[in-house]
Amino acid sequence: MKQKEFNIPFSGLKQGKHHFNYQIDNTFFDSFGYDEFNAANVNLDVVLYKSSTMLELDLEASGTVNVNCDITSEPYEQPIDGELHLVVKFGEEFNDEDDEILILPHGEHQLNIAQYVYEMLVLAVPQKRIHPGIEDGTLQSGVLDRLNELRPKEKRTDKEENDPRWDELKKLLTDK
Numbered sequence: 001m002k003q004k005e006f007n008i009p010f011s012g013l014k015q016g017k018h019h020f021n022y023q024i025d026n027t028f029f030d031s032f033g034y035d036e037f038n039a040a041n042v043n044l045d046v047v048l049y050k051s052s053t054m055l056e057l058d059l060e061a062s063g064t065v066n067v068n069c070d071i072t073s074e075p076y077e078q079p080i081d082g083e084l085h086l087v088v089k090f091g092e093e094f095n096d097e098d099d100e101i102l103i104l105p106h107g108e109h110q111l112n113i114a115q116y117v118y119e120m121l122v123l124a125v126p127q128k129r130i131h132p133g134i135e136d137g138t139l140q141s142g143v144l145d146r147l148n149e150l151r152p153k154e155k156r157t158d159k160e161e162n163d164p165r166w167d168e169l170k171k172l173l174t175d176k
Contacts, residue, residue, distance in 0.1 A: 003031060003114040011109035013050050020046040024063070024121070032118050036125075038066040038075050044117060055088035057113065061121055069131035076131045082124035084116060 008020060022044040029037055042063030049056040061082040068075050088102045088111060095103040104111065 003028070003112070006114035006117065007110045007112050008046070008048060009110040010048065010050060010055055013048070015050050015052060018048040018050065020048065022046070022117075024061075024117070028114075029118070029121075034118070034122065036067065036122075038068065040065045040121075042080065042121060046113065054090070055111070057084075057086040057088065057111075059084040059086070059113070059117065059120060061117070061124065065121075065125060067125065067129050069134065070129045071134060072131060074131050074133075076133070078125060078129060080121065080124040082120040084120045086113075086116060 006022070024040060024042040024044055026037060026040045029035070029040060040063070042061050042065070044059065044061045047058040047060075049058075059082075061080070064077040064079050066075055067078050085100060086102060087100060088104060090106050090108075091103040093103070093105055102111075
């Protein structure tokens with residue numbers, strides 16, 4: 001689904017630098033069918049450099065997304081930062097096979113950046129999501145309490161009880 005608010009009409013702009021700012025919330029991700037985030041609050045700054053033959057876009061995003069911890073399933077605010085540099089050239093037909101170069105047909109007058117923003121933000125979130133309270137020990141959770149209860153009470157010591165069948169096989173490795 002293309003989002004109209006992410007259309008940048010470049011045909012009426014003068015050559016030079018132009019700034020655009022977007023506030024992204026969870027409805028943006030819902031429109032892509034992405035439901036990994038509980039909530040989102042991301043500020044996106046787009047700088048468009050227009051020249052006579054091409055466009056250059058610098059996208060910078062920063063903010064937070066509310067995600068569930070992979071260990072405890074507790075929700076927390078994950079800070080994210082993302083950057084993307086995109087070069088837009090003009091050619092015979094649309095081509096977005098390259099991640100950093102987009103080719104638009106000569107007759108186009110606007111550019112939709114929603115897909116690029118979506119990919120940049122989803123990739124900015126760490127693959128393994130760990131609540132910061134786990135790392136510093138301040139998180140109080142029923143899951144962590146249960147894990148601590150089930151932790152082995154005593155440490156195992158390696159006993160030197162070997163199976164004689166394995167000892168004979170190990171001799172084969174050392175008898176070279």
